[in-house]
Amino acid sequence: MTTAEVTGPVYLDALGPRGPYRTRVPSAVTDVSGAEVARLSLVPPVYVGRALGALRKAEAVPAAGLDALLAAAGEEFATGTVGGLGVREYEHLVSRTSGTPLTVVRAATRGTARFVSLARSSAEQGRPRGAVSDRRDPVLEAGHAVWARRGNVFAVNASGNHPGVHRLWLEALALGYRVAVRPSRREPFTPHRLVGALHRAGVREDQLMLLPTDHRTADTLIRGADRAVVYGGDEVVARYAHDPHVLPQGPGRTKILITADTDWQEHLDTIVGSVADEGGTACVNATAVFVEGDPAPLAEAVAARLSRLPALPPEDARAVLPVCPLDRARALGSYLRSVATGTRAWLGGEGLVDDLGDGSAALRPAVHQVVRSSAPQLRTELPFPCVWVAPWNRADGIAPLRDTLVLSALTRDDALLDALLAEPTIANVYVGDHPTYWMAPGVPHDSYLSDFLMRSKAVAGAP
């Protein structure tokens, strides 16, 4: 089949309590070349306030029939025509605006559909074994706990780096929260489609909304919700670090550790894939690789593999690298150059911008070797395949491995694994030949979302 091109502007309306809402002058959504491809209605604060009021008054999506509803929504998302867009048109637009390779977008469509259909059971995985979901559960007679929401309205200030980020908030909906999604202005298509699919499957307009806003109004949304997840950089994380109502999702700083007892050459596919699959734009892509011993051969091998990746427009079926507007690519390039001072460039030292000639550029991979495991560069996470390779030894200990979303450990050292699991700032530990981006429904991403959304309430003497 040929690529699906859309003619004429696509309108992405807000999806509010009274259905679609279009502003007087919708904001342009541009693709990686700067061409306008859609018009997104950014709602003003007064609209957000009214929408939050309606969410607060709405009932939770009933648990009865929820699995069937979610399955239907997943199917609709993956195959239906939603908001006037067929799935191929949708995927083309996501690819052109976010710069994510089309094959990555397509795989994400199928993956998201699966996550949608399993959202209820995934959310259930986080329920403490002492708590029941329903107070009518007979086990309560003995005096137990009921799993209860900490609030009613959940907001997500989403990012546009990967369509998969929208899998998370489905669990909030499944847990009975009424949900407002603020889409990324760069890639609003995925949440628009997902919210539309869920509406069509039976979720009411006052239970789930899409509220696109400008940056300032986003704060009105986050503050007005009982619980919110906010994606962003270190600044966002710092801003909400002490706000118990907000769960910030910051840089992943995902890492791979290879100890001397393991031959990295047997795992080169996994290492390269962890860096560059998914376009290298996910928080679960590896930012740093630590090698016990000389890191140079590994850096050289990873660089050799990544140097072969072709620079293509994102909608090309063979594309694997992320694409962005040329000026942003140049800004990223000069930023990387300044950060990389004092390191050894195995790949990307001569620049990473591959001009595609239409105002966009592919971001070529970068592989740098740092001198020691405490090098500051190891914290620099950038939205393309960009990896720092460092030497590591036992004397360095756990310290360089801290502050990590996914740590893949290629090791046979049990004591070390125990230490990694015990480290509070490492969110997930994958052992052996698992790429860092591996995820599955029901497996926590940054702990169970329900740890943030739910509590256990003692109930005694309930009928």
Next chain:
Amino acid sequence: MTYESPTVLDAGPSDGVDPDEFVRAAMRWHFDPATGSRYWLDRADRLAFDPRRDVKGVDDLMLFPDLTDELRDVPVADLIPRGYGGGARLLNVFDSGGTTGAPKRVVQLDDWMRHSTEQVDQRLREHGLPVGAQWLTVAPTGPHLVGDVLQRAAGSLGGPGLSIDMDPRWVKKLVAAGRSNEVESYTDHLVEQCRRILLTQEIGVLAATTPLLERFAREDDLLERINGSVEAIIWGGTHMDPDTRHLLGTEVFPDVPLIGMYGNTMMLTALLERVGLSAAEPCVFDPVSPYVFLSVVDPDTGERAEVGERGQVIVSHVSKSMLIPNNAERDTALRMRPAGGQAGDAVADVAPVPTVQGETVIEGVY
């Protein structure tokens, strides 16, 4: 001794004087060593033209450079034209909001206050505002012009005014520092004060800033009360985007006329929304002849924008008491034709100048 001013310069807003003639009279007054202010006389030599000879009408006001930055530190006594002699009645010194650094200062003399209040009063009566109804104004007072304009308008319409004060500079500071919790607490504090008044007093006219009206939209008891008994809402002091205006007019306050007010300190008065516009039409503000002239220009070239196009708002204030020509505001607006063949432009859908953001790199993938 008081200098005998040409009567044209004493004209009220209803006297229908020719604006070009008024401007010429103002040039003679402000640049005559016997009558001009120290501020303008000190600057006359620095001008590349002779205002008394070269400014022949409203259009020639654009010869002036924008000197308003100097109003940040000029002694206010220097602003009062000498021609008033000892008879100058200084009522207020107003500060600009201070978003672009230290505030700029202007003076309000008694004669100007009467002209300003008269034109606001006239426009509000054209909007059908009730006479003698009780007002609640929720707007900054003290050094801020907007609260003064509203309270004098209430008085002029025979309405006893209740008011809630606010400190916009503190709020701006909190916003800039990212202290949104405190912004929220302060807004709650204002809403609580308004609630006590709205629920216990018979309020016929509510005048408030846009953020406050947006905030009222979340308070069911206040909405019921306002929609039930308030006869008009005046909004001003800040911008209101067209979507918000439409939502407030049709969904939040469907039963109350919403009247926009656009003013700023350098204008020394406020412009009222043109009468008869629906919530779906652009909110048009006409100039106030012969005192306040507007033009909408391309911010880069200074060329006049086309009618219907957006550009930067340039404001000139010309009165016997003050001359503030060619002041580039931090506002953009659509250029419109003014009603009644008035000089210069009218403006619509006034919005803040967008902040320019360079391409910066924030680490992380989001």
